[in-house]
Amino acid sequence: MSRSAHPAGPRHADVLAELHPLNPPTDPGAIDPSIWPASVNRVEGVLRIGGRSVTELTAEHGSPVFLLDEDDLRGRARSYAQAFANADVFYAGKAFLCTAVARWIADEGLGLDVCSGGELAVASAAGFPPERIAMHGNNKSSIELRRALEAGVGLIILDSFDEIDRLATLADSLGRQQDVLVRVTVGVEAHTHEFIATAHEDQKFGFSLRGGVAADAVRRVLASPALRLAGLHSHIGSQIFDLDGFQVAAARLVDFAVALRDEHGIEVERLDLGGGLGIAYVAGDDPHSPKEIGERLLDIVARASRAAGLNVPRIAVEPGRAIVGPSTMTVYEIGTVKSIELDGGARRLYVSVDGGMSDNIRTALYDADYTCTLANRTSTAEPVVARVVGKHCESGDIVVRDTWLPADTRPGDLLAIAATGAYCHSMASNYNHVPRPAVVAVQDGVATVIVRRETEDDLLRLDPGSGRQ
Numbered sequence: 287m288s289r290s291a292h293p294a295g296p297r298h299a300d301v302l303a304e305l306h307p308l309n310p311p312t313d314p315g316a317i318d319p320s321i322w323p324a325s326v327n328r329v330e331g332v333l334r335i336g337g338r339s340v341t342e343l344t345a346e347h348g349s350p351v352f353l354l355d356e357d358d359l360r361g362r363a364r365s366y367a368q369a370f371a372n373a374d375v376f377y378a379g380k381a382f383l384c385t386a387v388a389r390w391i392a393d394e395g396l397g398l399d400v401c402s403g404g405e406l407a408v409a410s411a412a413g414f415p416p417e418r419i420a421m422h423g424n425n426k427s428s429i430e431l432r433r434a435l436e437a438g439v440g441l442i443i444l445d446s447f448d449e450i451d452r453l454a455t456l457a458d459s460l461g462r463q464q465d466v467l468v469r470v471t472v473g474v475e476a477h478t479h480e481f482i483a484t485a486h487e488d489q490k491f492g493f494s495l496r497g498g499v500a501a502d503a504v505r506r507v508l509a510s511p512a513l514r515l516a517g518l519h520s521h522i523g524s525q526i527f528d529l530d531g532f533q534v535a536a537a538r539l540v541d542f543a544v545a546l547r548d549e550h551g552i553e554v555e556r557l558d559l560g561g562g563l564g565i566a567y568v569a570g571d572d573p574h575s576p577k578e579i580g581e582r583l584l585d586i587v588a589r590a591s592r593a594a595g596l597n598v599p600r601i602a603v604e605p606g607r608a609i610v611g612p613s614t615m616t617v618y619e620i621g622t623v624k625s626i627e628l629d630g631g632a633r634r635l636y637v638s639v640d641g642g643m644s645d646n647i648r649t650a651l652y653d654a655d656y657t658c659t660l661a662n663r664t665s666t667a668e669p670v671v672a673r674v675v676g677k678h679c680e681s682g683d684i685v686v687r688d689t690w691l692p693a694d695t696r697p698g699d700l701l702a703i704a705a706t707g708a709y710c711h712s713m714a715s716n717y718n719h720v721p722r723p724a725v726v727a728v729q730d731g732v733a734t735v736i737v738r739r740e741t742e743d744d745l746l747r748l749d750p751g752s753g754r755q
């Protein structure tokens with residue numbers, strides 16, 4: 287996903303992928319503050335987070351474990367709230383959600399984007415203010431829509447004609463008028479450093495601007511007394527560094543708002559530009575700060591709206607990864623180490639850890655890159671080309687495809703992987719009946735389990751034949 291292009295080092299060009307950071311690290315134990323959670327440092331070789339050492343934390347909470355720096359997460363949430371002071375920030379719970387995170391997000395003044403009944407249930411269990419919840423999803427069931435209405439969520443983002451009809455009927459039957467956004471497919475697709483402004487629209491989300499589909503959706507909403515059009519929504523991609531894609535999307539939404547004013551005499555109150563703001567996973571990744579993003583996006587919409595003679599709508603963004611991703615690291619224990627000879631005689635160290643694609647599917651699924659380091663000690667041994675793999679029965683079970691680790695890396699060592707807060711625990715599975723790790727929040731020397739580790743017993747209880755119900 288966030289592949290940085292660096293020239294291949296001469297010795298290892300045959301071993302490592304062409305597009306990858308290849309130069310051996312000058313200090314393999316160094317902690318790059320732009321990649322690791324803010325409180326991570328090393329004392330006498332041992333990594334610490336939130337004032338606790340990872341050796342203590344894994345002794346108490348087991349391995350693998352997600353260690354979350356609460357101050358880091360709250361700080362990022364606060365920075366977004368400040369950068370979008372006269373706008374709305376909805377934290378995208380799909381990146382990672384539990385009641386503790388929902389409460390911190392509420393405390394920091396943000397809204398919450400939920401995209402399923404399950405995420406809504408977590409928000410409700412946390413007592414998240416329902417009027418600050420925005421409900422997404424391309425296939426919300428009638429039950430989910432009813433729960434959203436009954437909970438009193440602030441916004442429902444409409445994604446299909448079926449849903450418009452379904453929600454209108456349900457809201458009417460409950461005697462409610464629901465604020466909605468219409469999700470518009472603006473024909474922009476953005477990832478990391480590029481965006482495509484004429485992205486094909488062969489995908490499941492939203493109503494296309496092409497062919498007047500989005501205009502039809504708005505007509506349908508305006509014709510439904512139980513729905514109130516509160517604005518428009520667009521989401522253009524994920525792990526985006528280049529803000530130009532948002533500029534094109536915003537310009538297209540503003541053009542659409544002009545067409546709606548001309549046709550219906552209405553002003554669009556809100557423009558939600560979605561999520562997708564990128565974070566640093568490896569050296570060289572250079573995301574914009576929330577402040578820069580806020581200034582740029584607010585300016586883009588203000589200028590485009592004024593130029594079109596529209597009232598400037600209230601902006602919203604929905605960052606998930608950018609708030610939770612960098613706050614967390616995964617710590618694994620190394621179980622086996624193999625040095626494999628490759629064609630041409632070069633070698634690669636295969637380092638197997640006690641988790642893998644069940645707690646981080648992103649490398650297998652998206653070719654994602656991660657940064658890792660020995661967590662229980664530093665080493666003066668020569669760095670060698672290494673691959674961090676999991677314990678699952680599948681050769682694609684890779685956590686870090688290409689990295690450097692000290693040649694003396696051995697079973698029993700702890701390995702930390704940075705920036706695993708987003709889409710790792712939330713996309714975790716029980717593949718091979720491996721229980722999902724705990725998430726432990728650390729702050730000022732105090733560690734709190736915010737998602738407990740799953741046990742084999744939890745899994746057996748799902749199996750009526752196990753006799754464990």
Ligand code: LLP
Nearest residue numbers: 378521524525561562563604605606607709
């Ligand atoms: N809003 C909407 C409507 C979305 O669909 C998403 C993400 C977000 C906000 C939050 O995006 P973020 O700021 O976290 O990038 N599993 C993939 C990412 C999928 C994102 C899906 N939608 C990954 O691990 O990279």
